[in-house]
Amino acid sequence: xxxxxxxxxxxxxxxxxxxxxxxxxxxxxxxxxxxxxxxxxxxxxxxxxxxxxxxxxxxxxxxxxxxxxxxxxxxxxxxxxxxxxxxxxxxxxxxxxxxxxxxxxxxxxxxxxxxxxxxxxxxxxxxxxxxxxxxxxxxxxxxxxxxxxxxxxxxxxxxxxxxxxxxxxxxxxxxxxxxxxxxxxxxxxxxxxxxxxxxxxxxxxxxxxxxxxxxxxxxxxxxxxxxxxxxxxxxxxxxxxxxxxxxxxxxxxxxxxxxxxxxxxxxxxxxxxxxxxxxxxxxxxxxxxxxxxxxxxxxxxxxxxxxxxxxxxxxxxxxxxxxxxxxxxxxxxxxxxxxxxx
Ligand code: KG4
Ligand code: ZN
Numbered sequence: 001x002x003x004x005x006x007x008x009x010x011x012x013x014x015x016x017x018x019x020x021x022x023x024x025x026x027x028x029x030x031x032x033x034x035x036x037x038x039x040x041x042x043x044x045x046x047x048x049x050x051x052x053x054x055x056x057x058x059x060x061x062x063x064x065x066x067x068x069x070x071x072x073x074x075x076x077x078x079x080x081x082x083x084x085x086x087x088x089x090x091x092x093x094x095x096x097x098x099x100x101x102x103x104x105x106x107x108x109x110x111x112x113x114x115x116x117x118x119x120x121x122x123x124x125x126x127x128x129x130x131x132x133x134x135x136x137x138x139x140x141x142x143x144x145x146x147x148x149x150x151x152x153x154x155x156x157x158x159x160x161x162x163x164x165x166x167x168x169x170x171x172x173x174x175x176x177x178x179x180x181x182x183x184x185x186x187x188x189x190x191x192x193x194x195x196x197x198x199x200x201x202x203x204x205x206x207x208x209x210x211x212x213x214x215x216x217x218x219x220x221x222x223x224x225x226x227x228x229x230x231x232x233x234x235x236x237x238x239x240x241x242x243x244x245x246x247x248x249x250x251x252x253x254x255x256x257x258x259x260x261x262x263x264x265x266x267x268x269x270x271x272x273x274x275x276x277x278x279x280x281x282x283x284x285x286x287x288x289x290x291x292x293x294x295x296x297x298x299x300x301x302x303x304x305x306x307x308x309x310x311x312x313x314x315x316x317x318x319x320x321x322x323x324x325x326x327x328x329x330x331x332x333x334x335x336x337x338x339x340x341x342x
Pocket of ligand 1: 138139141164186323
């Protein structure tokens with residue numbers, strides 16, 4: 001079976017073709033992504049209408065590239081992101097998918113974007129053992145999801161305010177580092193000392209599995225304000241020019257990036273380990289854009305090996321962590337199997 005996966009929920013136009021057989025073998029034939037960094041960088045974040053327009057412009061060339069790379073196979077099924085996401089952006093992908101399905105007389109499966117991230121893990125391993133604990137960390141969501149089977153998903157906890165990726169992006173903005181912030185913070189953190197600033201680890205000791213990253217971001221904001229001896233607290237808007245006014249040194253920026261990143265990682269790992277113990281998990285999986293963070297990848301793997309040696313750990317390849325069409329195509333396989341077996 002050849003599946004076309006279409007993803008347009010935010011600022012990446014992603015189209016992929018995957019081949020899947022019922023022995024559960026999966027092969028990515030093509031996975032083309034057109035990102036819109038230049039469109040949104042001047043605004044320091046994604047502007048929904050500009051994103052939708054860029055998807056409209058990009059979707060056809062991305063689709064043609066994906067077909068060409070896969071050598072124009074016969075497509076049996078279309079999978080498209082339905083929600084959550086920016087409505088004008090989602091509509092571009094959904095309408096494109098519907099037009100293709102009508103033209104080719106093939107079915108469409110609509111996919112939840114977060115499940116798409118989770119299923120990125122099945123692109124390189126079809127034998128992930130249940131029960132699974134999935135830590136989803138993206139720009140829009142932070143969730144701990146308990147999966148007892150492909151049919152049984154339960155959200156154990158989620159962020160009460162900012163998502164982890166959103167916090168990376170906002171802290172990068174405070175430090176004048178540009179957009180998207182996650183990859184830049186992660187690069188800067190490599191050169192910094194995570195022990196420099198004693199930042200809070202919000203909700204780390206709470207009994208539940210919810211997260212909060214807004215207070216951590218505000219702690220960074222106050223620390224920068226104090227550093228600049230500024231009586232007026234910084235605002236998020238215009239902070240890159242304020243950074244120049246404050247003359248934050250490269251060393252300060254690197255140390256702050258490392259300290260913030262470590263605080264966020266500590267909370268994510270601690271809650272994951274706690275949930276894995278409580279729910280007698282067999283496998284922990286990681287997913288979402290922030291799971292491309294090299295320090296998070298390294299530390300969570302080490303921690304699981306050390307403290308939960310009987311639990312397996314799985315994460316997607318770095319290029320499959322951020323939004324892409326292959327993960328959407330993969331998720332459709334399990335939605336289809338689930339419906340067939342019902
Ligand atoms: O999953 P994704 O591509 O889109 C959403 O569904 O939101 O995630 C994008 C988020 C952004 O906030 C971005 O800054 C963050 O993932 N991100 C990272 C890294 N690469 C992307 N955060 C930390 N470290 C990274 N290396
Ligand atoms: Zn995403």
